[in-house]
Amino acid sequence: MRWTCEYLKHPHLLSPSNLTRNLINTYKFAFLHIQHSSLVNGDSTYESKIKTLHANLIKNGSLLHNLQVGNRLLNRCVESLNFGYAQKLFDEMLYRDVRTWTIQLSGFARVGSFSSALDCFRRMQNECVWPNKFTLSSVLKCCSSLYELRMGKSVHGWIVTSGIGLDVTLENSILDLYVKCEAFDYVKKLFELMEDRDNVSWNIMVGAYLHIGEVEKSLCLFERLPEKVVASWNTIIDGLMKNGFQGIALELLYRMIISGHVFNKVTFSIALNLASSLSNVELGRRIHGCVLTFGVQDDRFIRNSLIDMYCKCGEMEKASVLFRKVSRDFLRMRNAKTSCEAEIVSWSSMISGYVRNGEYDDAFKTFRSMVCEQVGMSKFTLTSIVSACANAGILVLGRQMHAYIMKVGHKIDAHLSSSLIDMYAKCGSLDDAWKIFKQTDNPNVVQWTSMISGCALHGQGREAVKLFEHMTKKGIRPNEVTFIGVLTACSHAGLLEDGCDYFKLMKGHDLKPGFEHFACMVDLYGRAGHLNEAKEFIYNNSLSHLSAIWRSLLSSCRLHKDFAMAKRVSEKLPQLEPCDAGPYILLSNMLATEHKWEESAKVRRLMKHRGVKKHPGQSWIQLKNLVHTFVAGDRSHPQDTEIYSYLERLIGRLKEIGYSSDVQMVIQDVEEEQGEVFLSLHSEKLALVYGIISTPCGTPIQIMKNLRVCTDCHNFIKCTSQLLDREIIVRDIRRFHQFKNGRCSCGDYW
């Protein structure tokens, strides 16, 4: 170490004539020394020292004339993810050999810039540099990550014909390529033909079975593995999780620990993912503790997994604490022109976390700062932000985002286009959703599904059914989500028979109905007034332990005014879902309508005693680029006096044309304040009135609500649309209601 420092201080010692093998070794130490001190002193010293060394090398010409020295320096830059510098160095080098290219290429691959890596490979071919095995396996990895089957096949062919010779690593790379590209015939053939198989090969095969959902086979193979390394455990645990076997995955994780395997970075990521998919924040915290004990908290992948875990468990505070560190690092690295793919992932995670937790405002804030800080955008970021627009239901914002995506010239892939379709549908413009859908070349199942669900959302059941038929005729296999869309459409349009047929059709497509499908069916029977069939369906399919199912039935009871059954159902709910406020409020209200005040109060007390969280109902309206949010009985708006006095006058005028408050509406799981606040102060009424007084006569008004709209408000809005001759659009949690001339597009069926 001391020697290297001397060399740094006296660059003349590095004269070209002295470039013997010994001297090259000295360089090696110089690099190691610099790297060591970078760990101790932080990035800035590292930067300057590399630069000093670089300058010295240029000065005495050794960089230009000695490949080994140049390659080594390049490798250091790549390893420290300093791509700007690496690129500069690469361009400066007089001589480049296959190693130079390979270092650059595999560096890109390591940070996930696979297309840059492949560009590099093409340039290399143009300059007639013959690739070696290292180059080729990196290239194959890029192909498999980008699902470039064609290019991968041609590389495979080239390897065979060029006589470069296959070894286990290369064959593994090819095997993996075929697995990723789902070319299973090739996988089988190649695996059988392989002479040497190491534990990587076996691991690829375990992964292959998991990839196609053959869980049994993969477990068998895993148990028979000649040697179980950490990666084997990682593969099986992750694959089980992705196939929905969280329980077995967790068991295996424990087994892995007991059998003495030490976690690697990948294991931490997978374990955190498992915690969030189990919604087990306690497990997540424990793993976070281990991460700190192992001292790997600064690993980018692990940090992202931690952020993601906290986001998915609804702990945005905790996630944002971790995220603050990322954005600080990002600024520092941007100044060093360093690649930051991993940092983009953190931003995307935060945005999607905010969206998931309904904090749209923070999602937009994060996005805006991402634009200001010039963080690169990924398709993940854009998809998340479009979905934030969709959930917020603000069409203007959604359009702006669409324009932004076009402006930055981002390719609209399947994910993005389906989220755009979803966004336009959820923001009320089904026409625009259709436009995007029709622009799509070969819509895949997800895009079809988005369009079908969009029609369902707007109550266009027949259109949705037509789309479904069209899609299957085209030979596209519907998935579980597609069926949710079409079943919802049927139930909203009262197409009982069609719905039953589609439910049966699921089996024909080899799909097992899940909880959502059963819920759709209960809804379908209930809405059509077949309450007893609905109840039978619940018991026949053993769904009686699911609260959401009973809640759906309850809505139907309300719709068809079967109060006796409603009461029986509402008594079940608090037992099934002790932590949800809805059922308690519901039950207490039901008891109140029967004047059983003492019992009603008892239910409320029980709720308080159990510390049940309330889910506040709120409505919002967007006017002139501002979003105004209201909760029931809200007094916080600056124009509240105006709103309340107009509301009072409006109710008076509505009563003259036959509106009366619906006292029975309390049999519903609407706003938490029910029974506490007068019906007339529900948030949707406040938002509507604010819309009326802030816009000229005749302007259509659109409001959003995060729960279902209640019967009284529905009546109120119907009458208002007639009295004021205004089109009023309400998007509640389930669907769109378009009020016109005293009627609603849902046909009072929601």
Add this chain to the structure above:
DNA sequence: TATACGCCAA
């Protein structure tokens, strides 16, 4: 200097 297993989107 290479290959398997990990984070973010509908």
